[in-house]
Amino acid sequence: MTLRLELRAAPEVPVEADCITPDRLRQLPIAEIERLPVFYGNRQVPLAEVFTVSGAPGETIQLRGDMSRVKHIGATMSCGQIHIDGHAGAHLGAEMLGGTIVVSGNAGDWVGPEMRGGRIVIRGSAGHLAGSAYRGAAVGMTGGEIIIHGAARNEAGHGMRGGLIAIGGSCGDFAGVNMLAGTVTIFGAAGIRTGAGMKRGTIIAMQPLEVLPTFAYACEYRPSFLPLYLLHLRRLGLPVTDGQLSASYRRWCGDAVELNRGEILSPSI
Amino acid sequence: MSENLRVVENATCTFCGCVCDDMILTVDDTQKRIVKAKNACVLGRAWFAEHTIEEAPAALMEGKPATIDAAVAEAARILVEARFPIAYGLSDTTCEAQRQAVAIMDMVRGNIDTTTSVCHGPSGIAFQGVGESTMTLGEVKNRADLVIYWGGNPAESHPRHFGRYAVTAKGMFTPNGKKDRTVVVIDVRRTPSVPAANIFVQLKPGKDFELLWALRVRVKGRPIHADIEEITGVPPATIEDLVQRMKGCRYGVLFFGMGLTMTRGRHFNSGALLALATDLNEFTHFVAKPVRGHGNVTGADNVMSWQTGYPFGVNFSRGYPRFNPGEFTTVDTLARGDADAAMIIASDPASNFPREATAHLRRIPVISLDPKATLTSGLARVAFRTATYGINTGGTVYRMDDVPITMRKAFDSPFPDDESILKAIREKVRELLLARTPHGARSAFELPLTA
Numbered sequence: 001m002t003l004r005l006e007l008r009a010a011p012e013v014p015v016e017a018d019c020i021t022p023d024r025l026r027q028l029p030i031a032e033i034e035r036l037p038v039f040y041g042n043r044q045v046p047l048a049e050v051f052t053v054s055g056a057p058g059e060t061i062q063l064r065g066d067m068s069r070v071k072h073i074g075a076t077m078s079c080g081q082i083h084i085d086g087h088a089g090a091h092l093g094a095e096m097l098g099g100t101i102v103v104s105g106n107a108g109d110w111v112g113p114e115m116r117g118g119r120i121v122i123r124g125s126a127g128h129l130a131g132s133a134y135r136g137a138a139v140g141m142t143g144g145e146i147i148i149h150g151a152a153r154n155e156a157g158h159g160m161r162g163g164l165i166a167i168g169g170s171c172g173d174f175a176g177v178n179m180l181a182g183t184v185t186i187f188g189a190a191g192i193r194t195g196a197g198m199k200r201g202t203i204i205a206m207q208p209l210e211v212l213p214t215f216a217y218a219c220e221y222r223p224s225f226l227p228l229y230l231l232h233l234r235r236l237g238l239p240v241t242d243g244q245l246s247a248s249y250r251r252w253c254g255d256a257v258e259l260n261r262g263e264i265l266s267p268s269i
Numbered sequence: 270m271s272e273n274l275r276v277v278e279n280a281t282c283t284f285c286g287c288v289c290d291d292m293i294l295t296v297d298d299t300q301k302r303i304v305k306a307k308n309a310c311v312l313g314r315a316w317f318a319e320h321t322i323e324e325a326p327a328a329l330m331e332g333k334p335a336t337i338d339a340a341v342a343e344a345a346r347i348l349v350e351a352r353f354p355i356a357y358g359l360s361d362t363t364c365e366a367q368r369q370a371v372a373i374m375d376m377v378r379g380n381i382d383t384t385t386s387v388c389h390g391p392s393g394i395a396f397q398g399v400g401e402s403t404m405t406l407g408e409v410k411n412r413a414d415l416v417i418y419w420g421g422n423p424a425e426s427h428p429r430h431f432g433r434y435a436v437t438a439k440g441m442f443t444p445n446g447k448k449d450r451t452v453v454v455i456d457v458r459r460t461p462s463v464p465a466a467n468i469f470v471q472l473k474p475g476k477d478f479e480l481l482w483a484l485r486v487r488v489k490g491r492p493i494h495a496d497i498e499e500i501t502g503v504p505p506a507t508i509e510d511l512v513q514r515m516k517g518c519r520y521g522v523l524f525f526g527m528g529l530t531m532t533r534g535r536h537f538n539s540g541a542l543l544a545l546a547t548d549l550n551e552f553t554h555f556v557a558k559p560v561r562g563h564g565n566v567t568g569a570d571n572v573m574s575w576q577t578g579y580p581f582g583v584n585f586s587r588g589y590p591r592f593n594p595g596e597f598t599t600v601d602t603l604a605r606g607d608a609d610a611a612m613i614i615a616s617d618p619a620s621n622f623p624r625e626a627t628a629h630l631r632r633i634p635v636i637s638l639d640p641k642a643t644l645t646s647g648l649a650r651v652a653f654r655t656a657t658y659g660i661n662t663g664g665t666v667y668r669m670d671d672v673p674i675t676m677r678k679a680f681d682s683p684f685p686d687d688e689s690i691l692k693a694i695r696e697k698v699r700e701l702l703l704a705r706t707p708h709g710a711r712s713a714f715e716l717p718l719t720a
Contacts, residue, residue, distance in 0.1 A: 013353035014607050016587070037716050041352025041609070042378035042586040044716045069607070090596060109595060128595065135593060136397045174537060193478060196537065213479060213495035214486045256492075257485045257544075 001058020003033070005051040007065025007086075013041035014089070015050055018072035022080025022099060026057050033057065068108060074101045077118070090127070093120045096144070106150070110134075115163070117144040121236070125150030125169065133159035139180065141165070147236050154191065157184045160201065164229075168238050176203045179262060183229065187239055198255050198262035204229075205266045206244060215254030220268055222248050243267070273299040281676040282309055283361070283564030283659035284316040286669035287427050287434075292317075296679050303660070303679055310428035317679075320660050325642070327684050329652040337653070337685065337693070344612070344636045344651045345697035349705070349713075351610035351634075353586065354379035357599040358616030360566035362638075362687045363664030364673070367565075367572040369691035370614055375577075376698050378585045378714055380608070383569040384616055385581040386598040388527055389559045391536035392543075393570065393580045394594055398536070399543040404522070404556040405670045406433075411440030415518035417453040419542060420477060421526020421560050424462035430560065435524065436465050442519075451514060455480075456528060470511070473502040478534045480508075481541035487512045488548050516552040523557040530559070561669040564659065568667035588714065603629045612636040614687060615658075619644035638687050653690050656682035664688070 003025055016039040019025070025033055034048035047053070050070075055062070059080040067073065068087040078097040083104075090108035093101045098118040109127035112120045113134055126148045132155055133140035140159035147166050154172035157165045161180040170188035177193070179201040186194075190209045204226070211217075227245050234240040247267035254262055280292040294317065295305035306317040328340035335343075348354050356374045359367050360383055367383075374381040385393060409416070416435050423430040431437055436452050443449040454466040457474045472480050480501045483493050487508055498504045515521055523546050529538045542557055549555035561567050570580040577583045579592035595601055599618065602608045603626035610633055619627050620643065630648065637649035646652040656662045661682035665673050702713045709717040 013609050039587060042354075043352055043714050046716065135394055138398075173534065177537065193534065193537070196478070196482070211495075212482060213493050213497055213500055214482050214491075216492075216494040255482075256494075257482055257489065260491075 002060045004055040018075040021077035119145040128153040199259040200261045214256040215252040218251045282313040286561030288668040349701045354610040355608040356612045358614040359569045360384040360563035361615040364568045366687035371576040382599045391530040392539040394536040395540035410438040412520040415521040419525045420528020422460040476501040521555040565666040617643040656686045662686040
């Protein structure tokens with residue numbers, strides 16, 4: 001049971017389609033789905049004006065087209081699956097509770113902000129603020145998984161309080177800034193000021209990184225939880241090497257300006 | 270020189286965020302210009318001296334002279350037909366005009382943003398995230414015994430900041446002016462502000478955050494685990510000295526400039542400084558304040574916050590205000606190509622925005638309101654020439670410390686002010702929207718409610 005939505009043409013202004021969630025669409029007849037309102041810029045238009053609708057409503061929604069201007073897809077969803085064949089716009093899976101979103105291309109800024117559960121997989125790269133708190137909020141993502149195979153930009157996991165973010169490529173500055181708990185794993189090069197202001201939580205940086213002067217080097221050890229996490233990420237297709245599984249890790253704790261209970265782990269080479 | 274001279278006392282200079290309100294202007298009413306500006310600084314003197322009334326049409330459409338009514342009608346049509354109209358600028362006009370602009374964008378469900386987003390916008394984000402320990406400049410004058418300038422050069426950008434408020438000014442508890450104060454300048458280079466300081470701390474470019482973080486951790490009495498001199502270029506002894514002075518002063522101030530907000534790290538740099546001020550309040554009274562540039566950019570923040578709840582980067586496309594810098598800030602809405610019409614008020618983004626953003630500005634219909642011909646008014650479909658605020662119009666402006674100041678005009682201009690043009694556009698927009706609202710719909714933007 002797959003519902004197929006295909007973008008008619010690349011929109012000229014941003015479209016906000018927060019009605020596209022399996023929760024909302026799975027029990028509606030096609031005719032009613034076509035009439036659901038989406039915002040095309042500042043105008044409400046029926047969904048059918050932006051997308052062609054086909055297939056059968058069910059647990060899975062298949063979207064096709066360059067949706068880099070379509071925002072809020074899968075926002076607050078709690079079940080089912082969304083497959084995006086193309087790029088996705090900003091606020092993908094915002095505040096989502098459960099279910100799965102898979103994007104074959106790139107995603108915009110704010111992937112899974114303040115998400116509570118579920119999984120978002122981006123095969124390409126993501127923009128700024130993946131899994132972050134919205135401006136003015138102290139708490140970002142509290143559960144679920146964001147798996148980015150490509151690169152991520154600044155402030156991934158800003159204010160994160162739970163869950164897992166894995167970035168296959170490089171990431172920008174301030175990854176895990178103001179983190180309260182949770183795990184951020186970065187396989188590529190990390191930008192500067194990783195973990196600034198973190199209270200608790202774990203940041204695993206596979207490449208050598210610049211650690212802030214307020215982080216204290218603690219020790220070198222083999223954390224027992226790490227192979228479990230890494231094997232899980234390998235099953236999800238991230239580039240985990242055997243060396244990373246067996247390596248011992250250097251641990252820094254910080255941030256001393258805050259609670260000082262966070263940790264940055266990096267394999268010793 | 271003409272005989273027709275007149276003196277205007279207690280006039281206001283709106284060139285920079287100091288908004289000095291003690292100007293004594295000598296106006297030549299025949300030549301329509303200001304011949305003398307007593308009390309003004311070098312920037313203020315130039316601001317008043319260079320102001321002339323040029324011979325030009327009050328409105329242009331597609332570069333051709335038009336009546337104001339026709340131009341207002343065309344501007345309203347552009348805004349009502351757009352699906353993602355943006356308004357930008359606003360920092361060099363009165364609060365009364367800013368208020369009209371917010372009303373228009375609320376009605377057309379547009380996006381409104383001010384020049385704050387390209388100067389102290391990151392501080393706006395930081396205020397929301399960290400909080401602000403604030404004051405007025407009068408307090409600084411009367412009480413501050415430790416004044417720190419971080420990433421700013423007021424000697425050149427705000428020449429009267431030292432004399433009127435923060436360095437040599439004599440106040441209730443600082444009767445000897447500079448002798449009662451310690452002045453610190455922290456910057457990446459030796460600026461003309463440095464001679465005014467007792468202590469100059471030179472740090473490596475782009476290491477503000479690291480130095481602020483090191484200061485914070487030392488203020489909390491915890492150790493620094495790295496070679497801080499290697500990282501920031503500032504020796505540990507200097508950091509210790511600063512920490513002792515900050516903890517030991519009676520009233521400390523951190524003034525910060527765009528050296529902090531517009532370098533890598535942006536809102537986290539401002540946030541680190543605000544957090545340092547907050548931390549220091551455990552030991553003494555400490556405040557922090559951005560040194561704002563444009564005459565009424567602080568007013569723009571205040572009017573926007575008062576009317577929408579947010580200081581800049583506000584979007585109304587869903588019918589209610591939403592704040593999201595990065596999504597609704599003007600450089601982003603233009604560079605991504607989201608906007609399909611723009612109204613630029615008292616600003617010239619075409620001359621200072623990144624290339625992708627100005628390229629998009631050339632593709633969409635633009636409405637401009639400006640006292641002078643600019644690159645932006647040159648590419649605008651509808652360009653209004655308006656009276657200069659503070660010289661040809663009265664109204665309200667906010668000083669950089671959020672103190673409102675009422676202006677008096679020096680002489681009349683043949684051009685209308687921003688407020689009256691925007692009011693006319695607002696009225697026209699209201700008419701057009703009423704005519705467009707379908708039967709049974711709540712507004713011109715929503716689908717009719719079907720049973």
